[in-house]
Amino acid sequence: MSATVSFKVPTPHGPRTVTLSYARVGSGEPLLLLHGIGHHRQAWDPVVHLLAAERDVIAVDLPGFGDSPALPDGLRHDLPTMNAALGALCEAVGIERPHVAGNSLGGLLALELGREKLVRSVTALSPAGFWSQAERRYAFGVLQAMRAIARRTPLPLVERLSRSAAGRTVLTSTIYARPGRRPPEAVVAETLALAQATGFEETLRAGIDVLFTDDVSGIPVTVAWGTQDRLLVRRQGVRAKQIIPHARLVRLPGCGHVPMNDDPALVARVILDGSR
Incomplete structure (x- = not known):
């Protein structure tokens, strides 16, 4: 069911209230789903029912996308702020160290949460941050x-x-x-x-200097890339594997940048395998 939750996030100007919209379904270990820039939580609809058979699934609209308002003044749409906001979201909805799966921007955020040890496993589908400057x-x-x-x-x-x-x-x-x-x-x-999307420009601006260069240690990591990804080309998956050597690198045949629609059964299996 769809719901909203509000919580405080610290800023240089004092705590500010962030409100996020999310949908929650299923039972089992918690699984947080994060969409890409310009999209909304319904990007996960093709796989939610498959995941909910084994997981307590929380699909969230990121700040400034879908039904979630943009971050308040004093908060940037950057990685440290998003880490803090998503960590506070988990606390507000009563989950501790969920599994997390993300696509594109959501994949980058998932890896950041993993690097900060805020989650118990990461599945990143065509994650941002492994590009060359030209890409x-x-x-x-x-x-x-x-x-x-x-x-x-x-x-x-x-x-x-x-x-x-x-x-x-x-x-x-x-x-x-x-x-x-x-x-x-x-x-x-x-x-x-x-x-x-009220957060589009600020989120894109915050991503100009982003490169993911750190290993994600101590938790299972899966990086999956569609063979038909026309936005973030699949050679970026090879770079991700080099940066996160223990990560499982999975090929998604016939899938584009948002693979949940192209092959729901395969994507659900990759996420569930990565979170077991």
Whole structure:
């Protein structure tokens, strides 16, 4: 069920209240799901029911995305702040050191939580932060173009395009290898989520200098990459393996940047295996 939770996060100007929206379902060990920039927690819908059979699943809208407001003044959308906010979220909803799975930006955040020993395992799907500068500029340029198109396309046109597989390809082929599989209502919702994301620019700005260069020791780590990822190319997975030598590097055949839609069964199995 969908819910919101508010909690205090320290800032140089004193504690500030952060409010996040999340959905929780299932039973078992807790599993926190983190989406990518410009997306929302519904990105995980294709796999949630599979994960909930074995896990207490908490899918969260990151600050400034989906139904979660942007961070208040005095808080930057950077990695230390997000670590603090997600740690406080776990405490507020009554979970301690959950497993965590993240995609893109969410994968980077998951690895940061693992590096800080705030979680018990990490599964990162095409995580950000393992790029060269040229690859980062390319990815950021694509994201900015996607955002501009989403904001400029009238809603009736988005709805009309979403009714056909060809139209869904036009709208979402950058992130999905199999966009025709995405339900029309989901395509409309995620296009609106991208257009209306109040945290988009600040989050992108905070990522300009981000490189993940530290090992994540002491916990199981899985890094998985879609073979058809057109946003963060799969050679970045090799770099991730070099930086986190004990990580399990998994190939996701036929999957794009957001693989949960392209092969739900495979992605769910990778996450559950990584959290066992």
